[in-house]
Amino acid sequence: MIENQRSKQGKYDEPSRNCDIVMKGGITSGVVYPQAVSELAETFRFRNIGGTSAGAIAAAAAAAAEHGRSGGGFEKLGELPDWIGTGRNLLSLFQPQRSTRGIFRVLMAKIEHGWPRAIAVAVLWNMPVVALGVVPAAVLALFADPGSSIWLQAAAVAAVFVLAVLGAALALIAFLGAKLLRAVPRNGFGLCSGWTEAFEKDESGPAPLTPWLYRRLNDYAGLDDGAPLTFGHLWAGPQGKQESPPEDADERHLNLAMMTTNLTNRRAHQLPFAEEQWFFCPKELGTLFPAEVVTWMKAKSVEEVLTSEGKRLLKLPAPKDLPVIVATRLSLSFPVLLSAVPLWRREEPPNPGATAATPDPEPCWFSDGGISSNFPIHFFDRLVPRWPTFAINLRPFRRGEVESENELKNTWMVRSETEQIGDWWYPIESLFGFLSGIGHTMQNRVDEAQMRIPGYRDRIAHVSLSDEEGGMNLAMEEETIRRLIKRGGLAAGRLKDAYTRAPSPGALSWDSHRWTRLRSGLAVLEEMHLRFVDGYKGEVEPEGAPSYADLLNGAAPVAVEDYPWADASQRALAAAQVEAIVAAIAGVGEEDSVTGGAPSPPPEGRIEPRG
Numbered sequence: 058m059i060e061n062q063r064s065k066q067g068k069y070d071e072p073s074r075n076c077d078i079v080m081k082g083g084i085t086s087g088v089v090y091p092q093a094v095s096e097l098a099e100t101f102r103f104r105n106i107g108g109t110s111a112g113a114i115a116a117a118a119a120a121a122a123e124h125g126r127s128g129g130g131f132e133k134l135g136e137l138p139d140w141i142g143t144g145r146n147l148l149s150l151f152q153p154q155r156s157t158r159g160i161f162r163v164l165m166a167k168i169e170h171g172w173p174r175a176i177a178v179a180v181l182w183n184m185p186v187v188a189l190g191v192v193p194a195a196v197l198a199l200f201a202d203p204g205s206s207i208w209l210q211a212a213a214v215a216a217v218f219v220l221a222v223l224g225a226a227l228a229l230i231a232f233l234g235a236k237l238l239r240a241v242p243r244n245g246f247g248l249c250s251g252w253t254e255a256f257e258k259d260e261s262g263p264a265p266l267t268p269w270l271y272r273r274l275n276d277y278a279g280l281d282d283g284a285p286l287t288f289g290h291l292w293a294g295p296q297g298k299q300e301s302p303p304e305d306a307d308e309r310h311l312n313l314a315m316m317t318t319n320l321t322n323r324r325a326h327q328l329p330f331a332e333e334q335w336f337f338c339p340k341e342l343g344t345l346f347p348a349e350v351v352t353w354m355k356a357k358s359v360e361e362v363l364t365s366e367g368k369r370l371l372k373l374p375a376p377k378d379l380p381v382i383v384a385t386r387l388s389l390s391f392p393v394l395l396s397a398v399p400l401w402r403r404e405e406p407p408n409p410g411a412t413a414a415t416p417d418p419e420p421c422w423f424s425d426g427g428i429s430s431n432f433p434i435h436f437f438d439r440l441v442p443r444w445p446t447f448a449i450n451l452r453p454f455r456r457g458e459v460e461s462e463n464e465l466k467n468t469w470m471v472r473s474e475t476e477q478i479g480d481w482w483y484p485i486e487s488l489f490g491f492l493s494g495i496g497h498t499m500q501n502r503v504d505e506a507q508m509r510i511p512g513y514r515d516r517i518a519h520v521s522l523s524d525e526e527g528g529m530n531l532a533m534e535e536e537t538i539r540r541l542i543k544r545g546g547l548a549a550g551r552l553k554d555a556y557t558r559a560p561s562p563g564a565l566s567w568d569s570h571r572w573t574r575l576r577s578g579l580a581v582l583e584e585m586h587l588r589f590v591d592g593y594k595g596e597v598e599p600e601g602a603p604s605y606a607d608l609l610n611g612a613a614p615v616a617v618e619d620y621p622w623a624d625a626s627q628r629a630l631a632a633a634q635v636e637a638i639v640a641a642i643a644g645v646g647e648e649d650s651v652t653g654g655a656p657s658p659p660p661e662g663r664i665e666p667r668g
Contacts, residue, residue: 082110190228
């Protein structure tokens with residue numbers, strides 16, 4: 058048994074500080090998070106929590122526990138490692154559908170025991186197919202000439218054997234390939250949907266992932282199973298009104314954010330959605346979520362659409378009414394392992410006042426948030442933070458590192474503001490490694506670059522994992538899970554120690570972090586202001602075109618009617634802000650600049666879409 062993580066009474070009652078936390082995806086690597094979150098919760102109250110993929114599961118659980126803090130939410134979360142590390146509980150969450158069960162068996166045999174066992178399982182579970190593949194060899198054997206020389210007979214036997222093996226292999230590969238191409242797409246492009254009809258009917262056997270997580274979230278939050286935990290619950294807090302939570306994110310009790318990937322439109326989305334054009338089909342979601350969740354969403358929908366093909370769609374509930382389990386499931390749809398989630402999007406007319414008929418909503422498939430951003434450390438970011446935003450990174454051991462029996466040595470973070478993060482090396486020795494490198498680079502290049510910037514790298518704790526730990530290792534041994542859970546708590550301990558210690562020269566602390574962010578933020582603002590003024594006061598093309606000052610003051614020869622000022626006072630405020638920006642950089646030069654000696658590598662200020 059894993060050591061019981063249940064805290065003594067009152068351990069989480071009165072945290073003295075605030076913090077945010079962001080957690081990386083990694084399928085089963087997420088087992089590191091429960092103890093990490095519990096460790097931080099002793100000192101910090103979570104104000105913003107974010108994650109993607111497996112990190113979204115941890116983020117949802119942490120948010121639920123924070124909502125139910127006074128009712129023992131973190132005590133309950135602290136008991137989760139015992140459950141995860143017992144027997145095959147972790148594996149039991151991934152239950153394939155009947156149509157994909159055979160492929161899942163082969164996959165698990167490969168993960169647990171390698172290719173020989175996977176081939177053996179494939180053969181044993183598909184003997185009729187194998188027998189069919191052997192038929193050509195059997196026919197050849199029937200027509201062999203028994204009176205020929207011993208050498209010809211030996212050659213015939215060898216040919217029959219080779220043909221039998223080759224025929225069986227080709228038949229098995231063709232059968233499994235056809236099943237993979239047919240059954241997996243029909244199951245939402247996944248081996249497991251995270252839900253089973255059998256469990257929904259009589260709750261016999263272990264719970265699949267989605268209903269298991271749904272009940273855990275409600276339990277941690279102190280809610281019964283009658284109504285799901287929603288974003289409105291988190292925003293309003295345990296003493297607030299879920300129906301009317303604060304609209305301003307800074308005034309909310311708790312913000313929860315996740316990433317998901319819309320493969321149909323090839324876009325990344327932050328959850329909960331900011332847009333309001335999303336619809337769902339109750340019948341489709343009924344195969345992915347518990348009945349009470351779908352019932353809730355139907356009750357909270359305010360619009361119904363009947364497509365030209367007769368499909369009944371309902372508008373997705375407003376963000377405050379969206380169940381947390383739905384957003385979590387949208388983020389954790391591990392490609393192929395877990396089914397993608399279908400939602401429908403109605404494209405509004407591109408121009409206001411357009412009279413063209415509104416087209417039918419189009420289906421969109423949502424898969425793992427880690428496809429587009431596996432480590433969204435940009436969540437909740439501010440130029441100058443009021444409290445720290447911690448992040449936990451899951452990474453392989455660096456080249457030359459050896460896994461230690463001392464779990465603290467399997468975690469790491471910078472010790473000062475100037476210490477840098479070194480590179481990881483991923484040897485490429487095969488075509489598969491080359492193609493895998495392409496995929497991982499596209500997935501992680503932005504996150505990898507951002508985590509090296511001062512003000513980011515100093516708030517990340519790293520947890521190292523071997524090839525046999527986390528990831529797709531669904532059937533890890535109890536001892537392995539125990540070590541990963543402990544590793545997560547120790548990584549969080551590094552963050553807590555660094556950000557609660559008294560400041561000292563050359564050592565990382567909350568004060569040193571704030572100073573780094575202030576220096577870095579001022580450098581970014583100066584650079585942005587310089588570029589702004591250069592464009593604002595510089596010559597514009599073509600010659601004779603109105604300047605930006607003319608546009609601002611309404612002195613352009615032809616009035617620009619798009620995005621008008623609300624009133625004269627708004628125009629005056631804009632003019633005052635521009636004047637302040639111009640004045641702020643008036644004395645900036647090569648020798649007089651706040652960028653001199655600023656943290657390096659410097660971040661860059663830019664305009665990007667939100668959400």
